[in-house]
Amino acid sequence: MKKTTKKPWPTKAVMKQIYEQHLWGGNDSDFYSGEGSHDSAIIKPYVEAVRDFLKSNNKKLRVCDLGCGDFNVGKELVPYAQLYFAVDIVEDLIERNRNLFKENNLEFFNLDISKDDIPMADCLILRQVLQHLSNAEIQKIVNKLHNYKYVILTEHLPLGDFIPNKDKITSQGIRLKQGSGVDLLAEPFNLKIESKQLLAETVLKQPESKIVTLLFTMF
Secondary structure, eight states: OOOOOOOOOOHHHHHHHHHHTTTTOOOTTSOOOOGGGTOHHHHHHHHHHHHHHHHHSSSOEEEEEETOTTOTTGGGTGGGEEEEEEEESOHHHHHHHHHHOOOTTEEEEEOOTTTSOOOOOSEEEEESOGGGSOHHHHHHHHTTGGGSSEEEEEEEEESSOOOTTOOOOSSSOOGGGGTOOOOTTSTTTOOOOSEEEEEEEEEETTTTEEEEEEEEEOO
8 A cells, every 4th residue: 555645734724733732832902923033031031142243234224024923022112123024934023013103114024034035135034933844835935035235133042063955844833853853054955144143042951952042244
């Protein structure tokens, strides 16, 4: 008998289920993007570092935040941007955000960032998004990064040496269980950049790992 392989769910369905079933935590009354978006030990150094970078420019930058989630983090950065475009794949989540967060320089978009055209900006933010996606989806996003001057990338990584970019299906989990993590500069992505700078790093005890935020200046 021929063995059949079950096809993975489309990303939109996966992400919708994560929020509906609260697989990242939270309660039944609202959307919740997980501890990575609510634990002050994680988000405070991140917000401070990104805010300082945005303030360091001679003029305010246009920012595009891909995978903005429940916007608990993004809302802290809006005042430092000329325009802030916040993007997520879950339609109900984006509608919720539009109702909760209203600023003259803020606009929300419901898009699949691996398939759809994404807003043009000076600075692109990808905060703990790629770690949930398959390598095929990551590659489609990587192909768009050179449209931006700056890319701020945050990933949850193992401590010490590890084999980067082990493939996985798109899900609420990340590569940490495989002893891996996303490194866009390594195979198979080989992202070409002009320079990189460490903006923030938070070491976690449970599980032993780190959350790293890098600033890429693109060619």
